[in-house]
Amino acid sequence: xxxxxxxxxxxxxxxxxxxxxxxxxxxxxxxxxxxxxxxxxxxxxxxxxxxxxxxxxxxxxxxxxxxxxxxxxxxxxxxxxxxxxxxxxxxxxxxxxxxxxxxxxxxxxxxxxx
Amino acid sequence: xxxxxxxxxxxxxxxxxxxxxxxxxxxxxxxxxxxxxxxxxxxxxxxxxxxxxxxxxxxxxxxxxxxxxxxxxxxxxxxxxxxxxxxxxxxxxxxxxxxxxxxxxxxxxxxx
Numbered sequence: 613x614x615x616x617x618x619x620x621x622x623x624x625x626x627x628x629x630x631x632x633x634x635x636x637x638x639x640x641x642x643x644x645x646x647x648x649x650x651x652x653x654x655x656x657x658x659x660x661x662x663x664x665x666x667x668x669x670x671x672x673x674x675x676x677x678x679x680x681x682x683x684x685x686x687x688x689x690x691x692x693x694x695x696x697x698x699x700x701x702x703x704x705x706x707x708x709x710x711x712x713x714x715x716x717x718x719x720x721x722x723x724x725x726x
Numbered sequence: 727x728x729x730x731x732x733x734x735x736x737x738x739x740x741x742x743x744x745x746x747x748x749x750x751x752x753x754x755x756x757x758x759x760x761x762x763x764x765x766x767x768x769x770x771x772x773x774x775x776x777x778x779x780x781x782x783x784x785x786x787x788x789x790x791x792x793x794x795x796x797x798x799x800x801x802x803x804x805x806x807x808x809x810x811x812x813x814x815x816x817x818x819x820x821x822x823x824x825x826x827x828x829x830x831x832x833x834x835x836x837x838x
Contacts, residue, residue, distance in 0.1 A: 621766070644825055655730075655816060655829040656769075663825060702768055712757050712820040713784065714827060716768035 614639040614705050618717035625693055625724055633688040633720045635703030645686040646704040646714065647677055656702065662686065673697070698724045728753050730830035732817050738836045739807055747802045747833050749817030755828075757820035758800040759784065760792065762813040763832075769816065775800055807837040 619634040637643065644663050648656040660671025667679040677688045686703060703717040733748045751758065759774035761784075771784030775794040789811055791803040804811060817830040 616768075618768075646827075648829075655831045656818075657829075658826055661826065704769075706825070708825075712822070712825065712827065713759070713771055713774065714761075714769070714818075716761075716770070718766050718768045 614643065614707060614715045616703050616705055616715055616717035618701075618703050618720050620720050621718065622721045622723065625722065627695055627724055627726050628692050630689065630691050631693050631697075631722060633701050633703075633722070635686045635688065635717060637684050637686065637703075637705045639684075639705060639707070641707055641709075643705045644708055645677075645679060646706070647671065647675070647686070647688050648702045648704060649673075650700045650702065650719075652699070659688070659701075693722070693724050695724050695726065698722060728828065730817055730819055730828050732815075732830040732833050734833060735831065736834050738838065740838050741808055742806050745804050745807060745835075747804075747815060747817075747835070749800045749802065749830060750798055751800075751817075751819045751828075752798065753819060753821065753828065754797065755819035755821055756797070757822065758794070759818050759820070759827075760790070760800070760802050761816045761818065762786065763816060764813055772802070772815075807835075809837045811835065812837050 617636045625631045646661045647659040662679045670676045700719045704714040756777045760772040761769040763769045773792040775781045815833045818827045820827045
């Protein structure tokens with residue numbers, strides 16, 4: 613069975629500052645890794661994903677994440693945030709053989725202030 | 727435009743009154759699923775369907791039913807809703823070639 617831990621429930625950050633959201637997972641098999649963003653009163657939108665290949669993955673809106681197999685981590689980063697990045701961010705994993713079931717973390721609320 | 731639609735978007739009901747939340751997709755995806763989102767718990771899978779007439783339980787199926795009679799539709803049925811089913815519900819489809827899931831806008835359900 614897989615599990616996902618997002619280490620911070622809330623991250624306050626000033627506009628134009630960098631942000632890092634931490635995600636650790638546990639799994640006995642190889643996994644696919646995802647970050648989703650949920651803006652207020654909206655559904656989930658895929659930010660980026662890691663399936664294989666380069667461990668540094670670039671996504672939309674200037675976000676990137678690095679897969680670290682030895683540390684079982686997939687932390688999300690953005691070098692300079694905007695007010696519009698205020699949202700909840702979810703890390704998720706899936707087992708390639710599980711027909712697409714996503715196991716989500718509890719979420720990290722990012723609040724960007726001027 | 728590729729879309730996953732859910733109806734209704736908001737629903738307030740009372741304990742025991744049967745309800746159905748519809749989900750429809752126009753992407754011809756075989757895989758569809760339902761999740762519920764609760765504060766501090768993230769999203770948890772309720773049911774999923776790998777294709778027409780093929781459904782299976784997710785992590786939290788108790789109190790829910792689904793059906794998949796057509797590829798595009800995957801309704802979620804609460805036969806006798808209870809207050810602990812008050813939640814935000816998301817339908818999702820999966821594009822198997824890219825392993826990307828697309829989520830609907832959500833249905834906020836309150837059971838009194």
